Amino acid sequence: MRKFYISFFAILLSIIMSASVFATSLNDAKKELDEISKNIKETKNELNEVKEEQDNVRKQLDEIEKELEAKEKELATVEKKLAQTQAELDNVRQELAETEEELLKTQERLEQLKTELDEATRKAEEQEQLNAERLRAMYMNSTSSYLKLLLEAKSLNDLLNRIDMIIQMVTYDQQVFDKMVEYRNEVEEKTFACARQEEQITQIKNEIENKKVLLEQKEKEIKDTKNKIKKQKAAIEAAQNEKEALLNQLSEEEAKVRRELEQMEKESKELEKLIKELTKKSQSSNPPNKNGYVWPAPGYTHITSPFGYRVHPITKQYKMHKGIDISGSDISNKPAVAAADGTVILSQYYGTYGYCVIIDHGGGISTLYAHGWSTTVSAGQKVKRGDTVLKIGSTGSSTGPHLHFEVRKNGEPVNPLNYVSP
Ligand SMILES: [Zn+2]
Structure with a gap:
C-alpha cells in the first residue's frame, strides 16, 4: 500500500513538474x-x-450447540434421577430410623418383660414352696401348728370350726398359687410374643438396610454419571469458546480485508480519474495534425538528423537516412508514442535499431521507433494514437539517447515530416 502512495504522489508530482512527462505518468498510472x-x-x-472459513466455523458452532443441548438434556435427566434416588434414600433413612426406634422400644419392653417373668416365676415358686410346707405340716408333721390347732379345740363344734378354718386356709394358699402360675404363664406368653416381634423388626430393619445400601450404590453411580456428563459438557463448552474466539478473529479479519478492499477500490477510482485526466492532457499537449498523426516524441521537437542522404555519424559513410532522429538533453527514458492507431507487428531488439517497435496502420503505412532502452508493447497488440510504445534510449547503432522514427509506405521509407509535425 505504501508503495502505491509513493507512486501515486510521484504521478501527481510529475504532472505539476512538466508537461513532457505526461505520457510517462500516464503509463505509470x-x-x-x-x-x-x-x-x-x-x-x-x-x-x-x-467468508468460507466463517461459514465453516459457524456450521461447526451449530453442531457444537446441538451437542451441548443434548448434553444439557442428559444432565437434566440424570439430575432428576438423582433427585428421585435421593428422595427415596431420605425416605429409607427415615424408615430405618423409625424402625430402629421401634426395635429399641421393643427391646426395652422385652427386657422389662423378662424381669417381670423372672419375678413372677420367683413368686410362683415361693408360693408353691409355702403351700407344700403347709400341707406337709398338716399331714405329716405332728408338731405342726395345724395339728396343735386341732388338738387345742375345746368342743366338737370348736373342732369343726377349726377344721373348716384350716381347709379354708389351704384352699386360699392353692388359689394364690394358681393365680401366680396363671400370671406367670401370661407374662411368659407376652415375652415370647415380644421376642418374636423383636425378631420380625430386626428382619425388617435388615431389609431396609439392604435397600439403603443398594440406593446408596445407585446414588453413587448416578453421581459418577453426572460428573462424567459435566466433564463432557465442559469440554464441549471449551470447544465452543475456542470456535467463538476464532469466529471473532475471522470477523476482525473480514472487516480488515473489507477496509483494505474499499481503500483499494477508492484508489482505483482515483487512478481511473487521473488516467482520464492525464490522457486528456496528453492528447491536448500532443494534438494530432491535419493528417491525423501525433508527434512520436511528445515534448521533444529538435531534429538532429533529417530524412535523406547524410554522412552516417558512426560509419562516416554517405548514406540514406531512412527516418528522422529526434533528440533532447533529457530525452533518455521518455516515451515514444504511437503516431496513429494500429497493430504492433514487431517489438524486440533488432540489430542496429536496438530495441525497436514497428506499427502497421493499415493502407500500406507503417511507422518504426528505434534505439529504445526497452519496448512497452508486444507484437500483435492493438495500440491507440498516443499510446507509449517505447522508452527512448540508445541501444543498437547509436551515439546517444534519441528516437529514430521512420514512416514507410508499402515498405519504402518516406519522409516522416510528410506525416507527422513537431
Ligand atoms: Zn536515425
Whole structure:
C-alpha cells in the first residue's frame, strides 16, 4: 500500500513538474491501475476465503450447540434421577430410623418383660414352696401348728370350726398359687410374643438396610454419571469458546480485508480519474495534425538528423537516412508514442535499431521507433494514437539517447515530416 502512495504522489508530482512527462505518468498510472486491479482481485479472493472459513466455523458452532443441548438434556435427566434416588434414600433413612426406634422400644419392653417373668416365676415358686410346707405340716408333721390347732379345740363344734378354718386356709394358699402360675404363664406368653416381634423388626430393619445400601450404590453411580456428563459438557463448552474466539478473529479479519478492499477500490477510482485526466492532457499537449498523426516524441521537437542522404555519424559513410532522429538533453527514458492507431507487428531488439517497435496502420503505412532502452508493447497488440510504445534510449547503432522514427509506405521509407509535425 505504501508503495502505491509513493507512486501515486510521484504521478501527481510529475504532472505539476512538466508537461513532457505526461505520457510517462500516464503509463505509470496505467501500470499502477493494473497492479491495483490485480490486488483487488486477490483481496476479493482473500475475502471469499475468509467468508468460507466463517461459514465453516459457524456450521461447526451449530453442531457444537446441538451437542451441548443434548448434553444439557442428559444432565437434566440424570439430575432428576438423582433427585428421585435421593428422595427415596431420605425416605429409607427415615424408615430405618423409625424402625430402629421401634426395635429399641421393643427391646426395652422385652427386657422389662423378662424381669417381670423372672419375678413372677420367683413368686410362683415361693408360693408353691409355702403351700407344700403347709400341707406337709398338716399331714405329716405332728408338731405342726395345724395339728396343735386341732388338738387345742375345746368342743366338737370348736373342732369343726377349726377344721373348716384350716381347709379354708389351704384352699386360699392353692388359689394364690394358681393365680401366680396363671400370671406367670401370661407374662411368659407376652415375652415370647415380644421376642418374636423383636425378631420380625430386626428382619425388617435388615431389609431396609439392604435397600439403603443398594440406593446408596445407585446414588453413587448416578453421581459418577453426572460428573462424567459435566466433564463432557465442559469440554464441549471449551470447544465452543475456542470456535467463538476464532469466529471473532475471522470477523476482525473480514472487516480488515473489507477496509483494505474499499481503500483499494477508492484508489482505483482515483487512478481511473487521473488516467482520464492525464490522457486528456496528453492528447491536448500532443494534438494530432491535419493528417491525423501525433508527434512520436511528445515534448521533444529538435531534429538532429533529417530524412535523406547524410554522412552516417558512426560509419562516416554517405548514406540514406531512412527516418528522422529526434533528440533532447533529457530525452533518455521518455516515451515514444504511437503516431496513429494500429497493430504492433514487431517489438524486440533488432540489430542496429536496438530495441525497436514497428506499427502497421493499415493502407500500406507503417511507422518504426528505434534505439529504445526497452519496448512497452508486444507484437500483435492493438495500440491507440498516443499510446507509449517505447522508452527512448540508445541501444543498437547509436551515439546517444534519441528516437529514430521512420514512416514507410508499402515498405519504402518516406519522409516522416510528410506525416507527422513537431
Ligand atoms: Zn536515425
